[in-house]
Amino acid sequence: MPWLLPVLGVIAWQIAADAGWITRRTLPSPLGIADAGVTLARSGELARHVLISCQRAALGFAIGGGLGFAFGLLNGLSKLAERLLDTSLQMLRNVPHLAIIPMVILWFGIGEEAKIFLVA
Numbered sequence: 004m005p006w007l008l009p010v011l012g013v014i015a016w017q018i019a020a021d022a023g024w025i026t027r028r029t030l031p032s033p034l035g036i037a038d039a040g041v042t043l044a045r046s047g048e049l050a051r052h053v054l055i056s057c058q059r060a061a062l063g064f065a066i067g068g069g070l071g072f073a074f075g076l077l078n079g080l081s082k083l084a085e086r087l088l089d090t091s092l093q094m095l096r097n098v099p100h101l102a103i104i105p106m107v108i109l110w111f112g113i114g115e116e117a118k119i120f121l122v123a
Contacts (some may be wrong), residue, residue, distance in 0.1 A: 059115070063122025070123070 012032050020023045020032030027035065043049040074092060078085040100121055113118035 058116050060122055063119045067117065067123035 016025070016030075017033050020027070020030070020035070025032075031039070040049070043052075074088065078089050078092075104121070107117050107120055111120060
């Protein structure tokens with residue numbers, strides 16, 4: 004019954020929201036969130052935002068996959084390229100995305116470029 008604790012947590016959250024222990028501004032109730040989701044789905048806004056997110060993901064995947072393939076091919080075919088690039092690429096690959104978010108915001112701002120860069 005691994006679902007029991009999350010379900011009890013959501014029930015407790017709803018009770019706390021209904022009792023006024025948690026303000027809507029701080030944390031909306033689960034039913035309020037579900038209602039907002041239904042409203043967004045009916046208006047078409049949810050579908051529009053999901054499509055935009057899918058486009059960002061596809062573009063980031065294409066850029067990241069293309070660069071990864073190109074660098075992998077270069078490192079695999081050239082010993083010199085491997086010696087020059089591989090250590091740095093392996094180091095960058097191990098940096099968590101959360102750690103580079105502040106730098107990405109400084110470099111690109113908070114627009115589309117930053118979002119696509121983080122996906123790539």
